[in-house]
Amino acid sequence: MKNTFFFLLGFAIMSYTAHAQWARLDLPSGQYQDIFFSTEKTGFLVGDSGMILKTIDDGVTWRKIEIETNAHLKSVHFPSENVGYIVGDSVFLKTADRGKRGRCKEKGNFGE
């Protein structure tokens, strides 16, 4: 009984460690504002200066989508897998093909 107690105590002492629960993503410099995943693997990050990043591997890697605007982008939402919207300061962007190409009500394009 005594040996069992010390074995369990020793196991608890030697094995107990806590891991941090949040990790900062290593992304291109900028101020990011919003994120949305249109599928399990495909997601979009938006931020200042027209920044749009897209992932197709569940956030492991992110690739910048070039658009013709430097507006501060504040929110992104995909009501379906194909159709998405991005809004920002005086700019409203829409894509109908998963972010491959896009149209903008004011200026710029939301596409690759």
Add this chain to the structure above:
Amino acid sequence: MGSLRTTDGGQTWTLLADYSDIGIVDGHFTHATYEGSFVRSLDSTKSWENIFSDVSLPTWFMVVRFADSNNGVAGCGPGLGLGQAGFVHTSDGGKTWHSLVSSGWIGQSLKDSSGNIGKGIIDICFASSTIGYALADSKISTRSDFGILKTRNSGTDWTFLRVDTALHFYSDENSTVYFKNENVGYIIDGKVFKTTTGGEKTVSVQQPLLKTFSPSIYPNPFKNSARIKLPENFEQPQLRIFTTAGDDCTHTFKSQFSENSFVIERKSASAGMYYFTIESKGKLLLTGNLL
């Protein structure tokens, strides 16, 4: 900040009103929030009625989200400083709402050290019908590592999750919380942070390098202070102390390293059992317990 409505798939949009957010449940039951009131529409946003106008309760609604067709929460703040920060909750699809402002922490620290009033609850995301997360303006807490809250019962109760202060996460009215599922989520304050553990710590088995070392701790049990002596010299050893629940409580102890030993003194830590780890260059050297 305004809300726009489209009925043609986003080809054209019309301005509804100066709402801060819209929540949709069952595809047709829509709520909107804005400073000073809380309204809903039952006719596809053609008309709105005020459903929550008790002036003694929060008056600054930043966000509203539904966990399912019945349960929803709206995050609110102190507005002009007359109310308190917290949540209002519905369990009947939005027909009736009640305030959660009297719960625990809420309303206790609405101002930062400069006297700025926090915005209260600024974003909410439900990962499932029961699990949800909310971001609180960092200014409503005196501690910067308390910015995110979690509910496990569809928004009825909320508890703060700790965020490592080393990450320098500071939420404000532009910050975002987004969870893909119950475990994988993101918080954004300009920087982007990701969790794969539901925002909570995980505890795993990790074998220390010094398997045969028996920590020299004297006295143990200790009353006010104790000395942990290392078996050999290590470069920049780091001491971390945890509760039995796995929470990092190093800050509740004062520690000094000299002569190959850590001398720890109890600050605000209560009596009980604690685990500690000592790492060097990111590698776990040894573990032990304190009483």
